[in-house]
Amino acid sequence: MSSADSPTRLLTCTAYWTAAVRAQESGRQDRLFHDPWAATLADKEGSAWIEQRSAASVIPIVLRTRFFDDFLTRTVAETGIRQIVLLGAGLDTRAYRLDWPEGTCFYELDQAPILQFKRHALASAQPKCERRTISVDLLSPWEQALAEAGFAASRPAVWLLEGFLFYLSDTHLTALLERVLQLMAPASQIGFDVINKLTLTSPLTSRWVEMQASCGAPWIGSMDDPVGFLAAHDCRAILTSPGAPAANYDRWPYPVIPVTMPEMPHLWFVTAEKQIVANSRKKERVE
Numbered sequence: 070m071s072s073a074d075s076p077t078r079l080l081t082c083t084a085y086w087t088a089a090v091r092a093q094e095s096g097r098q099d100r101l102f103h104d105p106w107a108a109t110l111a112d113k114e115g116s117a118w119i120e121q122r123s124a125a126s127v128i129p130i131v132l133r134t135r136f137f138d139d140f141l142t143r144t145v146a147e148t149g150i151r152q153i154v155l156l157g158a159g160l161d162t163r164a165y166r167l168d169w170p171e172g173t174c175f176y177e178l179d180q181a182p183i184l185q186f187k188r189h190a191l192a193s194a195q196p197k198c199e200r201r202t203i204s205v206d207l208l209s210p211w212e213q214a215l216a217e218a219g220f221a222a223s224r225p226a227v228w229l230l231e232g233f234l235f236y237l238s239d240t241h242l243t244a245l246l247e248r249v250l251q252l253m254a255p256a257s258q259i260g261f262d263v264i265n266k267l268t269l270t271s272p273l274t275s276r277w278v279e280m281q282a283s284c285g286a287p288w289i290g291s292m293d294d295p296v297g298f299l300a301a302h303d304c305r306a307i308l309t310s311p312g313a314p315a316a317n318y319d320r321w322p323y324p325v326i327p328v329t330m331p332e333m334p335h336l337w338f339v340t341a342e343k344q345i346v347a348n349s350r351k352k353e354r355v356e
Contacts, residue, residue: 092111102138106165112186146170161177177202201218260340303346
C-alpha cells in the first residue's frame, strides 16, 4: 500500500510515538523499564507528539510495555521457548534492553523503512540475543520470508503483536491473527492488545480516539470476543485490563473495569497458549 493514509504508513508514524513514551518513562526515577535508545528512536516525530500528551494519557502504553516485557521474559524462562516473533516490531528494543537465555532468537517483522531507520539508530548497540529482521508488509504474505530467515514453524514460539491491531480494519485484524494462529505450533504462546467496538464510540474514550484521528492515525479495528475467537483456534486465552493486578505496577490511577463488564469500552492485553488438540493426541496414540 502506498497511499499516505495506508495502514503501513500509519504504523510507521505510531512507532515513533511509542518510542517517545518509552523515552519519557525511562527518565522517571520510578520507571517501569529502561530504554536508553528510546529518545534517539523517537526522533523528531515522536518528540513532537509526546509534547502534546499528558503523562496520565500515556499510562496505558507504559503499562502495556511492561506487561508484555514480563509476558515474554516469563514465558521464555518457564517454557524453554527460544523463538520470539514480533509482528509490527516497529522501534521495539526488547532484544537489546532485556536479558535473554542463550539460544534465544528474535524475528522482527516490519516495513523496510522503519527497520532501516532502526538499524541506523542502533548501529552501536549490541542485542542480548540473536536478532533477525525481516522487511515485509504484514497485510501481504510474509510467512515464507519468516521461514527463510530460519524460523522453525514446527517448534513452539512466542508471538507478540503489540500496539497496532486497532489501526487495521476488522477484516485485516482478524485475517492477520488467523494467519498467525495457523502457523503457531502447539505450546506456542501469543500476546496482543485489542479494543472492543464500543471503545470507538464511548464518551469515556472519546478524547483519546479523537486525538488519534486528529493525528492521522485513527483507531478503526476492534474485537468484541478475543477469548471466543482464540478458543475457536485451539488457544486458551486470558484477558487483562490496564490497572488490573497483573498490569498495575502501582501506576494506574483510575477505577479498574472488570474485563467482561458489558456495555463498557475495553482495552485488553490478551495472552494465550496454543493447546494440543485432543484428536491429535488420539491420532498419535493410534499411530
